[in-house]
Amino acid sequence: MGKIIAVCTSETRGVQKQSRKEALLEKDWGIRGDAHAGHWHRQVSLLSAEEVAAFNAKGADVRSGAFGENLVVEGIDFRSLPVGTLLRCGDVLLELTQIGKECHHHCAIYEKMGDCIMPREGVFARVLAGGQISAGDEMTVEPRTAPLPYQAAVVTLSDRCASGEREDKSGPLVAARLAAAGFVVVEQLVRPDERELLERSLIRLCDQRQLDLILTTGGTGFAPRDITPEATRAVAERDAPGIAEAIRAASMRITPRAMLSRAAAVIRGKTLIINLPGSPRACMEGMDVFLDQLPHALDLLRGMPQDCGR
Missing domain, CATH: 3.40.980.10 (MoaB/Mog-like domain)
Structure with a gap:
């Protein structure tokens, strides 16, 4: 079981996201008002709070949303989960669609630290069922009732x-x-x-x-x-x-x-x-x-x- 530490959005791509008290997730779209929402497989991005804390311990001093992530979650090691994993948060149901990402250009964090955790630790999901989420909400891994289609x-x-x-x-x-x-x-x-x-x-x-x-x-x-x-x-x-x-x-x-x-x-x-x-x-x-x-x-x-x- 995990807990959402931060909910972050931005209206444009390529910038750091800002923390919000809550957000509305829409089915097969993503977070309402977020630039990365859309009919594609990377509707919502997630990072483990433990990975952010470990990176900050090296002197990064980054806040939630700095990596462009939507959800920072404590207690779940996303990088260890396979594609197809289901994540439940109240009415919201997410399905992991991608582990890590390509880094096409170095961000300000990389320029400062010589490293960035989002390409290797960030994961992405699509929204199977929408609803409201807030910082402090619980998130759990939900068993699949049927195998993931090929x-x-x-x-x-x-x-x-x-x-x-x-x-x-x-x-x-x-x-x-x-x-x-x-x-x-x-x-x-x-x-x-x-x-x-x-x-x-x-x-x-x-x-x-x-x-x-x-x-x-x-x-x-x-x-x-x-x-x-x-x-x-x-x-x-x-x-x-x-x-x-x-x-x-x-x-x-x-x-x-x-x-x-x-x-x-x-x-x-x-x-x-x-x-x-x-x-x-x-x-x-x-x-x-x-x-x-x-x-x-x-x-x-x-x-x-x-x-x-x-």
Whole structure:
């Protein structure tokens, strides 16, 4: 059980938030009047009061809201909780959607201290049920009554699609197929064939959003800028070669050019990453190979007991 120490808001982004006595949280929006509210996954930001106190002990001397956080809560180690955790505060129900964040530019706190805790300790949530909250209110972790639906992202790799020269047809098709299979597709990205950019995107989706599955499309061939397999392997913690091998084997029955595919399948944390080809038809043929096997694979990654016998 935790206790809300401070409720903070700001009308504009990129500035420190101000403490309020209370705030109204609106379903699928966030805190009324706060600049970060909206129809997205980072509606409310939270920090553990213990982390703020430890940082201040180093001489930071920051007040509540200085990191841009909405809620400072005592007694809950947010960083240890997985995405999908439910937090109850009276009528308000929050669902954690992201752990940590990317720091695109150094804030005044970092300039002073050479460090900032928000990128690694801050967490983000969306509002499932709204209501009024105030400093001093209790917050508890509420058990889920049903497993979190499988969450996925689709990343299209194409210089021409990223520049707007060509329409991305493969990404939306892959996302629609996943949605029809019961997945919640939380992000669809289009990126140029840049290895460092893809690596950063994969790391964020795996570590911060803690997705079950990431499917990439494009960049798996012999062309000089086909870097998807290299970026995928660079972020991997474990290999999952059977999936890529099965796709190539099935594709060889369709076209001998399947032998030119360098696609990879890997695991980072609890996330499975699979490379698909660039063409819409080839993406669907590849998904035909593994889609019905994903629930078993993803449940294993989630640590759910499974009977692997035939």
